[in-house]
Amino acid sequence: MRRLRMGMVGGGPGAFIGPIHRIAAELDREIELVAGAFGSTLERSRAAGDAYRIDPSRAYGNLAELLAAEATRDDPIDFITIASPNHHHLPAARAALAAGIPVLSDKPATATLAEAHALAGLVADAGLPYGLTYTYSGYPLVREARARIAAGLVGTVRKVVVEYPQGWLAGEGAGKQAEWRLDPARAGEGGAIADIGVHAFHLAEFVTGLRVTRLLADLAAVVPGRRLDDDCQVLLRFDNGARGVLLASQIMLGERNGLRLRVYGDRGALDWRQESPNVLTLHHADGRTELVQAGDAGLGDAARAASRTPGGHPEGYLEAFANLYRDFARQLRGEPGSLVPGIDEGLRGMAFIHLAVTASRADAGWVDFEV
Amino acid sequence: MRRLRMGMVGGGPGAFIGPIHRIAAELDREIELVAGAFGSTLERSRAAGDAYRIDPSRAYGNLAELLAAEATRDDPIDFITIASPNHHHLPAARAALAAGIPVLSDKPATATLAEAHALAGLVADAGLPYGLTYTYSGYPLVREARARIAAGLVGTVRKVVVEYPQGWLAGEGAGKQAEWRLDPARAGEGGAIADIGVHAFHLAEFVTGLRVTRLLADLAAVVPGRRLDDDCQVLLRFDNGARGVLLASQIMLGERNGLRLRVYGDRGALDWRQESPNVLTLHHADGRTELVQAGDAGLGDAARAASRTPGGHPEGYLEAFANLYRDFARQLRGEPGSLVPGIDEGLRGMAFIHLAVTASRADAGWVDFEV
Amino acid sequence: MRRLRMGMVGGGPGAFIGPIHRIAAELDREIELVAGAFGSTLERSRAAGDAYRIDPSRAYGNLAELLAAEATRDDPIDFITIASPNHHHLPAARAALAAGIPVLSDKPATATLAEAHALAGLVADAGLPYGLTYTYSGYPLVREARARIAAGLVGTVRKVVVEYPQGWLAGEGAGKQAEWRLDPARAGEGGAIADIGVHAFHLAEFVTGLRVTRLLADLAAVVPGRRLDDDCQVLLRFDNGARGVLLASQIMLGERNGLRLRVYGDRGALDWRQESPNVLTLHHADGRTELVQAGDAGLGDAARAASRTPGGHPEGYLEAFANLYRDFARQLRGEPGSLVPGIDEGLRGMAFIHLAVTASRADAGWVDFEV
């Protein structure tokens, strides 16, 4: 069984996320990075290609060239991965789908909700695989949490608290990574809500199996001069009546990447933290608290399949990311079991961003969440 | 210097909080429990008095008798402490103040906001010391946090996250402690918001030195059949423009007493958890994270004065509580430095409860917080 | 039932441990400090007595005066507590016992093993209660651990790791508390081994129910100029064949009071840390890890009886200490159930100190542990 060939859009010199996509894609040897339109010029793209150690002739000046050239090869790419700022997501996906190439895209799906609807149409028309790298859904214990809730082990979910504190934008300047995220022309409608809030939103829905039906958003640009939100407080209602709160902020100084999900049911509860991803705390109705760890004998199939090392050998962000790539590879091969979010989750994420931004701006109170 | 003589209202057989008040009051030997109207009958009061090992003749059938009898003694009580359900707070305080006796009261100040205004008038008229046992403000590292923020060490506060998760009311029945708290006739206007939310509210204001000016409340009775809220989500604004969120819930199954306060400024941040009260996490603007521990050499005067053991010898809830009693004793003696909250904080707390309950019920969105 | 009347030896001005004894003794209102020979002069004793707020006439210049004077009163002391440096333990206990007064003593029992044997004879002859304040055995979850092991829940104990790291003597000078501990004339045979190692030793035996039968000691005075050990590494064998290691050090810079006990059996294991005393980690044979917390519904009688607050309201060192005093009070009243260690444990502790010191000095390798 040959490795799938991946092309990359974005991930050029200085990009943090490109090499991470590359490592994640290749970790299980099911995928190989072979081509890319990495940078905004051929020169920059080639420099990145050299850093990735790919064939120099397959570092292209832009995606159109890549698609055209690859189509003529005996060993063309099997899919592209989009690792560029949000405003590139739609055009890149559109071009790839038009060329018959499946797409795996960084989140959020697009820069605006309108774009997301357009993309959903394109994906439906193309009939090609489309996936979104909501990385945190790749962690073994996130999948364990999801499986346990689906099996009824917390009973009826009553309350969800999901928070995503970061502090790296607490100051005025924060380098290249910050630059495009703070620019509406490139980031789109949302700031922190689109950069990290949507991760929290997806995680909550992914793990609980519930869907948000109403929300009340309180977003702000705290650091003077910002045009996009950098601090978000959102109250939630889910389709089973459960209550929730979502916090996402990039001005919580000192916080690194503190995504945390707590789910409380009438028969149990669970608590997971991204910065200690190999532990899942369970609260049982009889008062016992249990620490479930990656590699434990009692884990379910999804968590086992998502681990590569024995218990006590920490796996982290890259391995979680690799689980999404492995899932997507299987999807491309027509195998079952992929948990990679698709365009439906993409649309929901964009609707969440849009609704949070607009409802907050309008001080609209509780609003219905519909896609 | 003699020990101050304390009378207690409430704290009868089966009450959790009475013995805790007794221990806290006496811990530093500045106060001695000598009398009480502990229970609803003389018989019950005497049983409690025996358990407290006080002179049986000073266990009274009700507060009126206590005040009358004590007034005739050579060694009468110096103050009363109120450890009974909320609906007793106002009548007990009124009677004591009328008899010229200072009052230390369990929180919240009263059962309703209207009562709190009445009480404020009584306190002002009486010109006597009145204090409220917001226990958590007695922890050494809470006082350290307060002092550091006052000294400008986090810069301008931008964001406050205070949460108070409990799970003991996740089930339908939870014993005597639950009973009166779920009954509007005894608990007053609020359920979880009055029982624990007001602690969180006070802690946030106490530590930051800021005042809440607006809020948006989302309260619910999650467990079927409840007439008072058991789950609260409240968005906040402070007088310097800072944003905040307050979570308080008694249906977060598995949570014990997880009060936690996080304060983020533009130059630093801090994080404190009641269940690990002897550690205060500091985030510095240069990226360093520091763990400050009770007993550390670098602590300020307030934290040092609030500790009785060397570092590494854990102090807990009782010692924090004792710090409030010690403060109040000093206040009674006319000494400076007491941090015991008074009727102003009591009024603010009741206004918070009232506003949260009424605004949530009316789905009123953002409302101004005024006392 | 009246409060028992306690006299104190030691605990004079500047002493850390005296006020702690006082708080612990009085916490449950079963005991009252009424008299003391607190300091080395009448003047110093009176100053301390005033700080304790006792009747000035009952602050005596020395123990002999105390015993003589108290014997003439209608309300004499019921027992004395010894809170003075080690070299005072034997003479103070001897005097009290000779006067028919029960004794509760700070650990270790005496300054030397020879003294301990003498004391054991005195206690036997007197037929009076004698107890030792191995404080850490008073923690609720230590008692829970002991009960679980006794009930066979870890199976056969195979391995014990007990460590007691402190750092406060890492520097050359450390104040009054350090002074007598570093002086063989006052501390006795051992330095860190007697100050904290013996706590670790007792804890291991108390919790496991096993007895040390052999040991190999490696002690040293690390800080130049010291005459007593400040760093101890001791290998152990227990009477069931289990293996163990005991670490005790006062030069592990940055450590506060890190007593920790881990016990591994063939069917389970447990882990307890003094600095987070309200959590006990259990490892089950099927791979599950459970966090047991003070106040949990599943706790046994001993742990329940040793707690005064509901779960999530931290209790600490003072409350653990108070549990020993409460036990001793019951013992004095002839009630059952006391877990206060007595002269047997005292002798074992002194034999441990003596053997560790002498075997290490002689580089004797493995030596039999006999009392």
Add this chain to the structure above:
Amino acid sequence: MRRLRMGMVGGGPGAFIGPIHRIAAELDREIELVAGAFGSTLERSRAAGDAYRIDPSRAYGNLAELLAAEATRDDPIDFITIASPNHHHLPAARAALAAGIPVLSDKPATATLAEAHALAGLVADAGLPYGLTYTYSGYPLVREARARIAAGLVGTVRKVVVEYPQGWLAGEGAGKQAEWRLDPARAGEGGAIADIGVHAFHLAEFVTGLRVTRLLADLAAVVPGRRLDDDCQVLLRFDNGARGVLLASQIMLGERNGLRLRVYGDRGALDWRQESPNVLTLHHADGRTELVQAGDAGLGDAARAASRTPGGHPEGYLEAFANLYRDFARQLRGEPGSLVPGIDEGLRGMAFIHLAVTASRADAGWVDFEV
């Protein structure tokens, strides 16, 4: 710059460590697995080769065939990695070195000390790169700890505590991974001491820069029927006079992979745990405790170079392992800066195992450690 081509010895079907070597080797795209003698038969080797997705013609029946066949190719392997049980290490390395192929080997270097001396001669004669995968030395914060100590930040090291608790061999049977480790014919002289103790030994020397000069070993086979040690307690002395203790055990039920290193100097101390590898706790002489985290701005070059993600995105065991492979690749290319241990560390490790086993068996007390 082309990727280096790697051949693997071992890592056949069912082996845990083979795929981990593969991932680690390829993570940074500097190395590619192209060939292997994975199993004990051609059939098994081919099955493994298919799982690794390598060219079927390069899965060989044994190492001799691999070396012969690869030597005839235009694109032969650049080095081999040895991922087979200990008794294969020497013959595999000998064959490779004889064929002019550099070697990266799993630890310990060989099965016996005698073999290690033989191997040292071979490596010296061959003049080829030889490295050992002491994985834990690849963690960013381990390298940070090493750099800080080298820079004098803890002052003179006085005390080292290194422990490596595991519990997976607490029961009688533990599957294929256990089988060869418990068999002297395959594992060599040591059991737990060779499997994990030597990791702890290397880590202590690697981080402190000190060398062990004396030791006292107490090893045992706790589970009945075992011929090799499964529980180790070793006292240490270092070349600067520092004292230490090393604990390694595979019968500490419930422990997963709890390698932890604590180093105490006269001016500071540090604490690192493998299961939370992205945090390094620092104790400063002034009493401050600092948490250093991977990705922090204040990290030194070595730690920065060893991270691939921003702070808060956990990296783990695979990434640490990959750091050794990356180092080795650079070494092969003649670049500076590799921290991969070589044959000297291999000899030291084998001498440690041998001395611990023989000294413990002979109850020899303190023995000199010489290589």
